[in-house]
Amino acid sequence: MNSKEMREVPAYTEFHPRWYRKRVSTYWWLWKWSYLKFVLREISSVFVAWFVVVTLALIAGLSRGPEAYAEWQAWMRLPVVIAVNVVSFFFVLVHALTWFNLAPRAIVMRVGGKRVPDAAIVGANCVAWAIASAILAWLVLRGG
C-alpha cells in the first residue's frame, strides 16, 4: 500500500467564488412605509418613558409638600412641557394600539379545539383598556 498519501486527509475548502455583499444603508428604515411605521412604534417607547418621568415627578412633588406640588404644576404649565405632552400623548396612543394589534401574533388561545380569531383578542384587549381608562378617569375626575 502506498501508505502516507492515502492516509492524509486534505483540508476541505468550500467552493467560494468572489461574492458581492452589499452593506445595509443606515437609512434602511426610510425605504418602506412599513419599516418607518416599525421605527415610529419603537420610538414611541421613549414617550412612554417620558410619562413615567412626569408621574415620578408628580409623586415626588406630592410627597414633599404643597410648595413642591405647586412647583410641579407650574412646570406642567410651561408651553414647552405642554407641547411635549401633546406629542407624547399621541405616541403613547400609537404604542398602545400597535401593542394590542400585535397581541394575537403572540397569544394563541384555543376554545373548543379552534383558534380564537385575531379580532377577538384585539377586541378583548381594547375593551380591557377602555374599562381601565374609564375607572381611572372616574377616580381622577370625581373630586373635581
Add this chain to the structure above:
Amino acid sequence: MEKTIKLEVTRYASERDAEPHLENFEVPFRPDWVVLDALNYIKDKLDGSLSYRWSCRMGICGSCGMMVNGEPKLTCATFLADYAPGPIRVEPLPYFPVVRDLVIEMSDFLRKLEGVKPWIIRKEEKPIREGEYLQTPEQLDTYKQFSMCINCMLCYAACPVYGLDPLFSGPAAIALAQRYNLDSRDQGAAERMGILSQHDGIWGCTFVGECTKVCPKNVDPAGAIQQYKLSATKEWFRSLLMPWGER
C-alpha cells in the same frame, strides 16, 4: 406588433464586474406569464448567460425567490400583468452574498436551519413493533401552519434585523424550530430553547413583522417568534419560582 414589457435584471459576474448592474430586456407581454417565464424567455432567446435558480414553477420548491420591484417574491407566482406597463425590476434577494446575476449564496441560512434541529427529537425511541406515534387532528393543527415553510428565504430578504445583524437566526429557522416544539411527538423543546433563547435567537427579533407579510405560504414566522418568546419567558419564571422543578 406583439406587446412587450421591459425587465431590468441584475447582472453580476465575479470574474468581470466589480459590482452588480442592471441590464434591460424587452420580453413579450403575455397575461398568463409570470416573472419566471420572462426570465426563461431571456435565457432561451436573448442571453443564455443569465443565471438564476428555479425548479418546480408552482410555489413548492422555494428556489425562485427574488426581489420584484423591491419586494421579495416567488417569481413563479408573480404575474407580469400585475406590473404592467412596467418596467419590472428583478434583483437577487438582499442580505445574502450574490454569487452571480440573481443567484445568492444560502449556506448561512442552511447552517442556521440545521442549528435549530428541525426534526423530531425523542428522549427514547419506542420500538417499531409498538407502532407509529399517533396524533389527533387537533394536535396536527397546532403546528401545521409552521410546517408549510418551503425554505424560500423571502422572510430573510424582508427582515431588516437579519440585514443588520447576520448572526440573527432569522424568521424561517425559528418558525421551523417552533413547528417541532409544538409537535406532540417531539421532546426536544428544551434542547432547542437552549439554542434559541440566546441573543441571536428569538431575542434578536424586534418584531418588524415583514416576514409574515411576504411569506408565500402564510407561515407567520413573526407569530412563531413571539409565541416562542412568550414560552421562553414563562419557562424563565418557572425556573425562577421552582428551581427544583423538572427542566
